[in-house]
Amino acid sequence: MATLYGVGVGPGDPELVTLKALRLLEEVPVICAPRSREEGESLAGEVVASLLGEKLRSKELLLLYFPMTRDRKVLEEAWREAASQVVARLRRGKDVAFVTLGDPSFYSTFPYLRQAVLALAPETRVAVVPGVSSLSSCMALGGVWVQEDERLAVIPVTGDFSFDSWLNEFDCLVFLKGGRHWGRLREFLAARGFLAQARLVERCSTPEEKVRLAAEVEKAPYLSQVIVHRSRF
Template identity: 35%
Template sequence: MGRLIGVSLGPGDPELITRRGWAALQSGARWAYPVKRAEERSYALDIAVRGGLAVPDDAVELVFPMTRDAVALAKAWARAAARTVELLAEGRDVAFLVEGDASTYATFRHLARAVRELAPEVAVDTIAGVSSFAAAAACADVALAEEDETVAIIPAAYGVGLIDHLIDEFDTLVLMKVKPLVDEILDLLERRGLLATSCFIEKVGSPEERVVHDIARLRGETVNYLSLMLVQNPKRARGELRRGCRKRAASVGPASTGLPTQPITEAG
């Protein structure tokens, strides 16, 4: 059996493909790439093409429909996993192209699990990549976290109730896939006085990249599916931090060892 390799390509800019990812794509492995519908353009494949890589003639598309229909999804996953196992059974590695990072909200982890259910012996290699929110913070000139600040990354679909709660718990919120809730999120941020410390990034790294700091003007606009918001709360009250080393009592005393008790320290 060949290896299943998740090749992270970054969110859109081919210059963010790592050296290891680039090498995997030129290693002779069979390419597989995700599409929403058969014979549709693949965003992940486009990243590789814009980087100057030639698509191999035997590259294979795997269909992962954008639906919440559990039956349709189960059938699609089963087909994709079965096809991948067929390819791996030829003894050749399969490089699955992943936009962003393969370990972060990525189709690849689902595929790897489904493949291993069919063929437990398959080796899986995950090549890390640049996540969309890391690239978004860089292009928007925003720090995700400094010193002791905290960060939470959540799908915006959890709703404004949870977002409102987390604003007080974290210094920075990364809201993924904000398309369906843009106006509701804007209302919340306006109410909390955080419009000025939030920004919107769409299709980061791609030729259609858009960064919006004056996010109030997005109200009523239909944004792209590949979009996120970075929300920062500089007024958040923080708890006390425990710093340095702390002592804890030895678990075994002199009565059982005949040795004097010594304090044990561990990193704080």
């Protein structure tokens, strides 16, 4: 049985892809990239295309559809469909690299695909190649750091805003995909006196990247991270 690799390609800037990830992408015959719309593009796939250039022509590129929904049945069906395509290649002896933005172990689609693949083919070998996470990239761009005994909280914004106590327990908080519920998150921070200490990082590690004072932002792109630091800002 061939090997399924979960490969992190960083937050979007091809220059932040690791040497190990690049070597592996050059070696494997099949590369899979996720997309959230059936006819849409893949951000991770675009990173791969810019890295490999003409070398990509010699490989099979699969764009796997993972819908943006919280409907568990819809998601599980998508995972099974994607896994069946991957397993078909693995059973032909072809190693497969599934690329994901950031790091495969850090809020990515890869764990779901891995589980679905192992359900169909338990003998599959699985390996993970870590990547630079969006968290690291956004903190670097925003000029934010944590040190000594400072405490860091990483919070995926899902619509559940039951984290009041965290604002006082942690020195730095990073809200992942904060643009998804920015209106509510902005009101939440303002009501608790933390909006002035927040920065919003948009489209980090892309040509459109920017850091803005959160208090000045009315609308934010989906791929935005919000950083609150109680003493740095």
